[in-house]
Amino acid sequence: CSFNRYESSTLVPHPDDAKRRVLNVRNSGRTDAIFPRGGATWNFPGGQAGFVEMRIRLQQDFGGARLCLLDRWLNPTDPAVASLAMGHLDLASGGKLKPQQWHTLRFTWKSAEAGSEIEVTLDGQPFVKLPVTRSALHGISYVHFQSTSADRDSGLLIESVRAEMTHP
Numbered sequence: 001c002s003f004n005r006y007e008s009s010t011l012v013p014h015p016d017d018a019k020r021r022v023l024n025v026r027n028s029g030r031t032d033a034i035f036p037r038g039g040a041t042w043n044f045p046g047g048q049a050g051f052v053e054m055r056i057r058l059q060q061d062f063g064g065a066r067l068c069l070l071d072r073w074l075n076p077t078d079p080a081v082a083s084l085a086m087g088h089l090d091l092a093s094g095g096k097l098k099p100q101q102w103h104t105l106r107f108t109w110k111s112a113e114a115g116s117e118i119e120v121t122l123d124g125q126p127f128v129k130l131p132v133t134r135s136a137l138h139g140i141s142y143v144h145f146q147s148t149s150a151d152r153d154s155g156l157l158i159e160s161v162r163a164e165m166t167h168p
Contacts, residue, residue: 006030008038008077009145014159015057026155027063027147037147038155039076046071046141047165051108054143055159058091058099063149065091065156069107069118070144071136081144087118087130090148091156096122102159107143112136139165 008028014020023040030036044052052069068085082088087107097103109118109132118130143163147155 006033008033008036009040012157015157022057023145023158024059024155025065025145025147025158026059027149027151027153029152035077035079036152037077037149039078039081039144039146040158041073041076041145042143042161043073044141044143044163045165046136046139047167048112048136048139049110049167050140050163050165051106052140052143052161052163053104053106054161055102055104056097057102057157057159058093058097059154059156060099061153062091062093062099062156063151063153064093064147066144066146066148067091067105067107068144068146069109069140070142071112071138071140073142074144076144076146081146084134085144086112086132086134086136086140089120089128089130096127109140112139 011021012024068088114135116132
């Protein structure tokens with residue numbers, strides 16, 4: 001189940017601290033790849049209720065990304081991830097997230113049952129509510145980051161990700 005056999009997302013120097021590194025998710029522009037749009041997956045203990053929070057920064061030529069919450073591992077570059085996700089958020093350039101600025105996104109769910117909602121905050125303020133489109137029998141336990149840029153871009157940077165599960 002390995003679509004791409006090259007690094008589609010890589011660690012790069014932190015733009016504000018040369019002693020640290022951040023994960024860069026982008027479209028590589030590679031013509032020899034099945035899926036040139038990079039991806040990354042992070043697993044955390046599953047929960048019927050909880051949150052996952054990330055600190056991200058869109059690069060100047062950001063071409064788009066999709067953030068998905070799932071109950072299973074899928075290849076980070078798999079284009080079917082959103083259709084199997086409990087919920088997903090598409091980010092586009094020109095939206096509320098400003099390029100070259102760090103932003104904190106938090107996805108909070110009180111139930112992993114279809115029909116419930118995932119509340120998303122941006123820098124501590126209400127941002128959007130996403131429907132839970134598929135039930136997660138054992139809870140949500142993965143976050144996927146995928147480039148959706150049609151062309152090569154510098155993508156987004158991920159400084160940190162953390163999750164905490166609660167018991168409803």
